[in-house]
Amino acid sequence: MTAYPTSAPTDGQASSATSDIAMTIEEATEVVARVQANVEHVIDGKSAEIRTALVVLLAEGHLLIEDVPGVGKTMLAKALAKSVHSTVSRIQFTPDLLPSDVTGISVYNQVDGRFEFKPGAVFANIVIGDEINRASPKTQSALLECMEERQVTVDGSTYPLPTPFTVVATQNPIEMEGTYALPEAQRDRFMARISMGYPDETAELRMLSSRNEANPLQALEPVLSTAGLRRVIATVHHVYVAEAVKQYAVHIVRATREHPDIRLGGSPRSTLQLVRAAKALALVSGRDFVLPDDIDALVLPVLGHRVVPTGRALGQHQYADQLVAGILAGIVENTPVPVPGR
Incomplete structure (x- = not known):
């Protein structure tokens, strides 16, 4: 499990998208086009899939990317996250991952004589969940409240998640050993599911040239701030x-x-x-x-x-x-x- 916050604020106390000032449709469309072009620097020949991922982000939903290994599922999730200057965390779902690793845990502070809440990896604007179906059902269920209610309840206390909040999860539908199928209740919390599919010949050749010396993801810079994203989301509401x-x-x-x-x-x-x-x-x-x-x-x-x-x-x-x-x-x-x- 890796968390890598950017220099952007956590937005834990940020106002909701509905209270932000909406953009004009023209301004919002131009911003979204800029984000899509940024992601396409990394993902070749998948404009439709990138577009759907952006739609889910702007609709304040969660995205499930389901496909075979090696087609760019995690790459798309990371490129989308890096294109927005917000807090990002990545969770590698494994059989030994605990629910507290996701949501957080209360730790006793001997100095103050009270319990303190230590936030888990889910406390970020964009949460990337790698191979979500490899975690146990108990750990998977830790995401249910997070994804639907945008909050976490630990030891009877409720903590709000940052705004906006999106989970982008990947899973491999082929392998069955060591995996746990997502229950219907959790699948229903994902707004959309997409499959990457194999790239066409031209895109695959272009990929060989662009990644000969370095991974283009490393050079990707954010093109939209968290505040800007909230404004675009507010525009969607109208x-x-x-x-x-x-x-x-x-x-x-x-x-x-x-x-x-x-x-x-x-x-x-x-x-x-x-x-x-x-x-x-x-x-x-x-x-x-x-x-x-x-x-x-x-x-x-x-x-x-x-x-x-x-x-x-x-x-x-x-x-x-x-x-x-x-x-x-x-x-x-x-x-x-x-x-x-x-």
């Missing part, structure tokens, strides 16, 4: 969502609960996060209103890891992403496109 678009999002999520091949559909939390992420995507696209296309683009990242297929569906090789994609295709084909109106 993005308009028409009632018809909200109804469209609800219709999609409810369809996952009623599908005969899905045992567990999207939760109400997933509906909230789908709309919140769509607002961030609209801002990244330079708009102050959400389109149905924003919802469509985020259905798989937001719902794919939450849906649990039935045993029959799995026996027929129908997996969660395929079922969600089929639901979306059916709704798009049979539902009139909602027109955002003011």
Whole structure:
């Protein structure tokens, strides 16, 4: 477990994003484009994945990066963290990691004759969790309160986490030995899940040239302050969502609960996060209103890891992403496109 705070303040007592002064859409879009370009200095050929990661950050969500080893999961998380001048901590999840390593512990101070709270690695603006499914279920559960309520409770006392607060976790879906599958309650707390995939040939060749002498991550400099990030988040809060678009999002999520091949559909939390992420995507696209296309683009990242297929569906090789994609295709084909109106 490694913590490496930058020179930025911890923001432990910082005001929430809603109390910060929002930017104009144009200003916020330009800032986000600068951050994306910065990350792309390190990650080649993955603009869509970087964009989704930024959307989660701006929507105050948490990101799960799930893929095979060596495709840049941790690199993306570290590049995103280094692009924002905020406090960052990295937790290497291992079977011997304890919950107190994550949340913190109360230590008795013999001089003062009282217990003092020593914050754990989760007390940072951006927390990178490497191979989160290698920790025991007891340690994994230490993140539940942190991710949902932005606070930590230790020995009956509650401590607020810094603002903003985002967990970017990675996991390998292939290896089963020495891993513990994330429970549904924890997967539901991740706003989105993405897969890196292999780079195309051009990007892989470019990677060989750019990393011949040094790792470009080492030269990466922050392009956005913590205060600036809070202002962009505040701008996301002002993005308009028409009632018809909200109804469209609800219709999609409810369809996952009623599908005969899905045992567990999207939760109400997933509906909230789908709309919140769509607002961030609209801002990244330079708009102050959400389109149905924003919802469509985020259905798989937001719902794919939450849906649990039935045993029959799995026996027929129908997996969660395929079922969600089929639901979306059916709704798009049979539902009139909602027109955002003011």
